[in-house]
Amino acid sequence: MQDTIASIVNRYDCTGKYLDNVAISELESYFSTAIIRLKVIELINQSSSKIIQEAANRLYTEQPELLRPGGNSYTTRRYSACLRDIEYYLRYASYALIAGNTTILSERVLDGLKETYSSLNVPIGPTVRSIQLLEDIICNEFIILAQKQNISTNITFIQQPFNYMVKYLSEKNI
């Protein structure tokens, strides 16, 4: 996996250059969000099961046919597999969040996933929706926390790993 620092250093090492103003401003922007990143992963760690259950509840409220005979979450085994997948998305998103880099998502979550899903008839649309719901729930919880603590409510960096997974899974060509 990569993180913000490693990816910048690798880029400069390739051309044998010292870290210049461009690198410094990229590093500054990473460090300036470091404490907030920690707060988000703390929030995720404290309420992970609640967040996952909430995302699943909202998904099944929006798309109840998933739970009916013929639906991909029908039977306890498939329902549990779906919740476990949502847990994977949340956990890996939290790793990418602290790293400030999305390579871990390609390497450990997304590569080959569409092929697996299509061979098992797991629908991509509702999967994408579950990732967006995770994102909404976490962003809302974070904004509440940030307002209480009087810190910045800028959520762009929280959205990044979720948007990355959504974009990857939404692309048409496998």
Ligand SMILES: CCC1=C(C)/C(=C/C2=NC(=C\c3[nH]c(/C=C4\NC(=O)[C@H](C)[C@H]4CC)c(C)c3CCC(=O)O)/C(CCC(=O)O)=C2C)NC1=O
């Ligand atoms: C860490 C990276 C990683 C990921 C992402 C992963 C996903 C993953 N999800 C799977 C299955 C599955 N995934 C789902 C998921 C869903 N069904 C729905 O209706 C919803 C739309 C959705 C939940 C949001 C289901 C139901 C299965 C079981 C399908 C089956 O066996 O029929 C499988 C097939 C093997 C298994 O059942 O364990 C894999 C590999 N495995 C990994 O190691």
